Structures are given as C-alpha cells and as structure tokens.
Amino acid sequence: MIKAKGVYLEYRDGTKALNNVDLQIKQGEIVYIIGPSGSGKTSFLKLLMGIEQPTSGELTVLGKEMNKEHKKNIRQIRRQIGPVFQEFKLIPGRTAIDNVILGMRVLGMPRVLLNKNALEALEKVGLTHKAFTKVDNLSWGERQRVAIARAVARKPSLILADEPTGNLDVKNALRIMELLRSFKDENTTVIITTHATHLIENLNEGILLKVNKGSIQQESMGRDCNEKHHL
Amino acid sequence: MKNIIYNIGYFIKEGRIIFKLNFWSNILSLFSIGLILFVLSLVISGWRISTEVLSLIQNEAEINIYTDETIDEKSLKTVIERINSIDGILESRIVQKEEAYDRMEKVLGEDAKVLEYFDDNPFHFFIEARIDIEKIESINKEIKLIPNVQYVRDNREILIRLRSITRGFKILGTFFIAAVGISTIVIISHIIRQGIYNNKDEINTLRLLGASEVFIALPFLMVGLVLTVGGGIIAAVLLYTILAQLYAYIAGPLPFIPLPSFPIMVKSLISIILYISLFLGIIGSMIGLSSSK
Numbered sequence: 425m426i427k428a429k430g431v432y433l434e435y436r437d438g439t440k441a442l443n444n445v446d447l448q449i450k451q452g453e454i455v456y457i458i459g460p461s462g463s464g465k466t467s468f469l470k471l472l473m474g475i476e477q478p479t480s481g482e483l484t485v486l487g488k489e490m491n492k493e494h495k496k497n498i499r500q501i502r503r504q505i506g507p508v509f510q511e512f513k514l515i516p517g518r519t520a521i522d523n524v525i526l527g528m529r530v531l532g533m534p535r536v537l538l539n540k541n542a543l544e545a546l547e548k549v550g551l552t553h554k555a556f557t558k559v560d561n562l563s564w565g566e567r568q569r570v571a572i573a574r575a576v577a578r579k580p581s582l583i584l585a586d587e588p589t590g591n592l593d594v595k596n597a598l599r600i601m602e603l604l605r606s607f608k609d610e611n612t613t614v615i616i617t618t619h620a621t622h623l624i625e626n627l628n629e630g631i632l633l634k635v636n637k638g639s640i641q642q643e644s645m646g647r648d649c650n651e652k653h654h655l
Numbered sequence: 656m657k658n659i660i661y662n663i664g665y666f667i668k669e670g671r672i673i674f675k676l677n678f679w680s681n682i683l684s685l686f687s688i689g690l691i692l693f694v695l696s697l698v699i700s701g702w703r704i705s706t707e708v709l710s711l712i713q714n715e716a717e718i719n720i721y722t723d724e725t726i727d728e729k730s731l732k733t734v735i736e737r738i739n740s741i742d743g744i745l746e747s748r749i750v751q752k753e754e755a756y757d758r759m760e761k762v763l764g765e766d767a768k769v770l771e772y773f774d775d776n777p778f779h780f781f782i783e784a785r786i787d788i789e790k791i792e793s794i795n796k797e798i799k800l801i802p803n804v805q806y807v808r809d810n811r812e813i814l815i816r817l818r819s820i821t822r823g824f825k826i827l828g829t830f831f832i833a834a835v836g837i838s839t840i841v842i843i844s845h846i847i848r849q850g851i852y853n854n855k856d857e858i859n860t861l862r863l864l865g866a867s868e869v870f871i872a873l874p875f876l877m878v879g880l881v882l883t884v885g886g887g888i889i890a891a892v893l894l895y896t897i898l899a900q901l902y903a904y905i906a907g908p909l910p911f912i913p914l915p916s917f918p919i920m921v922k923s924l925i926s927i928i929l930y931i932s933l934f935l936g937i938i939g940s941m942i943g944l945s946s947s948k
C-alpha cells in the first residue's frame with residue numbers, strides 16, 4: 425500500500441525536510457504521525473499526495489511509484505485519496521455542501537450519489553445544520569469539519585488527514601478521531617498527523633510514527649491502554 | 656467523458672460565477688467583440704453580395720461578333736465552328752438582321768419611328784456568344800485571329816469593374832477576418848488567463864483533489880464561448896437590421912440590381928458569423944488556457 429525506502433526530501437531552498445525514511449503501511453491500517461511543529465509531518469503527506477517528489481529514495485503509494493519520473497501517476501493516486509489539508513483548502517463563496525460535493529464531482533461520481541453522500545458525510549462531522557451556509561461564514565472548527573466531510577465523502581482508499589483536530593474543541597476532536605478511526609473497519613487506510621499527543625494516549629490500535637527533525641521512527645501503540653484517561 | 660456529462664450543470668454554474676467575478680469588464684468585452692464581429696460581418700456581406708451580383712450578371716455575359724458582310728455560308732460556318740471551339744465560349748448563335756431590327760425596335764420603344772427613315776434594314780447579322788467572364792481576355796484575343804471576323808463588341812468594361820469590386824471585397828474580407836480573428840483571440844485569451852489567475856487557488860485545490868485538466872478548464876471555456884458567441888449574436892442582430900434597411904433602400908429605386916434573395920442571404924451570413932465567433936471562442940479560450948499552465 426505505502427512503501428518508503430531511503431526517502432529524502434530537500435526543498436528547493438535547501439531545507440532538509442525528510443531524512444532517510446523507511447516504512448511500510450498495509451491497506452486498512454490506521455497510522456498516527458506525531459511530532460513537533462516543523463518536524464516534517466506535512467512534508468511526508470505531501471510526498472504521498474505527489475505535491476512533492478522525493479529528492480532520492482523509492483516511494484510507492486497504492487502500488488504506484490511516486491518518484492520524479494512517474495509524475496503521470498499522480499492524478500490517478502490523488503483520485504483515490506481523501507485529503508484533509510492543514511489549511512483546509514475549501515472553495516470560498518460556496519456552501520459547505522457544495523464543497524463536499526465538489527470533492528466527489530471531480531471523480532465523476534454519479535449525480536444521484538452526490539447529495540446523499542454529502543449529507544451523510546456532513547452528518548458524520550455534525551454539521552448538517554450548516555450544510556447550506558457559505559464556508560466563508562463558518563468558524564475555523566466548522567471549516568475543518570467541512571474539509572473532513574469532503575475527504576470522507578469521496579469514499580477514498582486512503583485518507584490523509586493533516587492535523588484534522590487542530591481547530592477543534594476536545595469534544596469535537598474526539599468525535600473526529602473516532603470517525604477517522606472508524607474507516608479502518610471499511611479497510612480504508614487512514615493516516616493522521618497531530619501534535620496533540622493527548623488525543624492518542626489512550627488509543628490501543630494502529631501504528632504510531634514519531635517524526636523528529638525529518639526522521640521517522642515507528643513506535644508501538646497502546647502503552648497506556650490499561651490506564652483509562654477521563655477527558 | 657461521463658465525468659463531463661454528469662457535471663454540465665456545475666460547469667455552467669461555475670462559468671457564471673467566473674463571469675460575475677469581473678462582471679462589467681466582461682460585459683464591455685462582450686459588446687466590443689460584438690462590434691468587432693459586426694464590422695467583420697459588414698465586409699463579408701459586401702463580399703457575398705457583390706459575388707452574387709457578379710455571378711448573376713456573369714450568366715448574362717455575352718459578346719457580339721461581326722463578320723464581313725459578304726461572307727459566304729461555308730466560311731460563316733467555319734467561323735462559328737472556330738468560335739465554339741474557343742475555351743470559355745458557353746454557346747453561340749446567329750442573330751439575323753431581322754431579329755437585330757426587332758431588338759432595336761424594342762430598345763428604342765417610342766423612338767422606334769426613327770427606324771422608318773431607313774429604306775433598308777440598317778442592321779447586319781451577327782454572332783451572339785455567351786461567355787465565361789473570367790476568360791474574356793483570351794476569348795477576345797482568339798476571336799480576333801479568326802479570318803473574316805471584323806469586330807467584337809462586349810460589355811466588359813462593366814463586368815471588369817464589378818469583378819474588381821468583388822476582388823477588393825475579397826481582399827478586404829480576408830484581411831478583416833485575419834485582423835478580427837487575431838484581436839478576438841487576443842481579447843478572449845487574455846480574459847481567460849485573467850480568470851484563471853483570479854482563481855488559481857481554487858484550481859490548485861481541484862488539482863489536489865485529482866480533477867482532470869478538462870474538468871478544470873471547462874467553466875473557463877464556457878465563459879470564452881459566452882463572450883464570443885454572445886458577441887456573434889449582437890453582430891448578427893445589427894447586421895440583420897442594416898441589411899433589411901439596405902434591401903429596402905436598393906429594391907425600391909434601383910430595381911434592376913439583381914440582389915440575391917434577402918432571407919437566403921441573411922440566413923447564410925448570420926450562420927457564417929456565428930460559426931466564426933464559435934471558432935474564435937474555442938481557439939481564444941484554448942490559447943488562454945494553455946498559456947496559463
């Protein structure tokens with residue numbers, strides 16, 4: 425599903441964002457990427473989406489190589505991804521539901537599914553009552569949830585969520601984490617970055633990737649699974 | 656493809672949003688393109704009408720060939736055979752002196768009395784030949800080489816003048832099509848490029864969501880088409896008004912000018928203008944799209 429071997433990423437200005445990343449993620453896995461701000465979490469997701477290509481090393485996503493010489497794979501890969509961008513990237517001037525629907529339109533989903541899937545997705549993030557509000561008039565937390573609804577409505581095989589709880593209160597953050605986790609049950613691979621470690625402390629399944637200054641280390645999950653926290 | 660069909664409604668809606676983003680500047684562009692296309696359509700009308708008039712007159716193009724009066728039957732036959740063998744002669748026949756007299760009587764009308772002062776029929780028989788006007792020079796040259804031919808009469812002054820008017824329109828028309836084509840394409844491609852620039856964040860998001868380039872381009876293509884085809888419609892309405900006036904003006908006092916039929920003319924001119932505007936819209940939008948990659 426995802427395979428990285430000796431992957432380096434150096435931006436055009438010389439910033440070394442990722443160093444020698446080796447990892448393997450199977451289909452249907454849930455992956456939490458944690459690390460301080462500026463450590464390279466977003467950079468790794470950019471590689472997976474083909475926004476950047478590895479400076480060196482081998483990277484395979486959904487069975488396709490994502491290196492410089494394989495740029496034509498990128499659109500194919502992106503169509504199978506449900507992306508939640510750190511800065512949302514919603515289309516201004518359109519309603520929440522229009523934004524969610526647009527994510528499906530570009531895939532050529534049949535018209536009859538558009539409204540149904542969009543309403544279902546908005547319901548899952550708890551925003552049904554704001555479906556017909558322009559995203560410009562939503563709070564940051566609400567916009568973040570629209571972005572999440574847009575990603576999941578696409579029925580992707582890979583969800584990439586970059587700090588999806590960054591603007592949410594604890595209650596909504598937990599709800600979103602549980603929602604994203606639930607896609608694992610549909611054999612969707614879910615990758616979530618966060619610097620809010622408290623949100624994953626009491627989770628006991630999935631893979632934990634710790635990013636530090638561009639290096640990625642795999643750690644076991646569920647260290648604390650016996651001592652339940654009350655939030 | 657199904658992606659496109661499923662989303663036609665969306666493309667139209669997006670096109671409207673893009674159009675509204677620069678509403679007044681787009682409205683102005685629409686009218687400028689309309690006026691440009693109108694000027695073009697006037698030139699094309701001149702070209703088409705003069706070509707039609709010329710070809711109607713050309714069908715009447717004929718020359719009269721006079722021989723020696725004393726020519727015998729056999730030599731006359733040879734002359735006619737040689738005339739018929741010339742390239743550009745459509746048909747020929749002998750007009751006897753009696754027929755020549757009758758014709759002149761008709762032409763003179765009231766004044767035909769003057770003919771009574773002649774004791775004898777003053778006319779001479781001649782050979783009348785319908786010709787292809789394009790070949791009038793070579794025909795003339797060859798006929799003059801035939802023995803026994805004394806004189807050739809033609810109305811080529813008029814025909815040649817009309818022909819040069821038509822050629823003028825043709826050159827002007829070609830020039831205008833080129834000039835109008837280029838300026839429309841420049842305007843449209845600039846508007847499209849501007850629209851893409853104004854929407855570059857949205858376009859980038861669509862790319863990240865895996866949208867095809869066609870999906871991204873279609874709303875802009877629609878705006879380009881609305882501007883040019885809209886301009887074409889404006890030009891067509893203006894042209895219709897002007898042609899209707901012109902026909903009313905010419906058909907009254909100048910009934911002998913054989914104008915082509917109004918409905919046929921207007922229909923063909925309007926469809927030409929609409930096709931040209933559609934074509935320019937597609938080319939202009941394509942250039943705008945590809946130059947802003």
Ligand SMILES: Nc1ncnc2c1ncn2[C@@H]1O[C@H](COP(=O)(O)OP(=O)(O)O)[C@@H](O)[C@H]1O
Pocket residue numbers: 435436437439440441459460461462463464465466467468
């Ligand atoms: N487009 C870019 N050009 C140059 N440097 C960048 C770019 N994007 C990110 N960086 C740098 O790369 C490093 C990793 O950034 P990022 O992956 O965004 O971190 P995180 O998401 O973990 O906060 C940072 O030092 C950041 O400044």
Ligand SMILES: [Mg+2]
Pocket residue numbers: 465466467510586
């Ligand atoms: Mg980040």
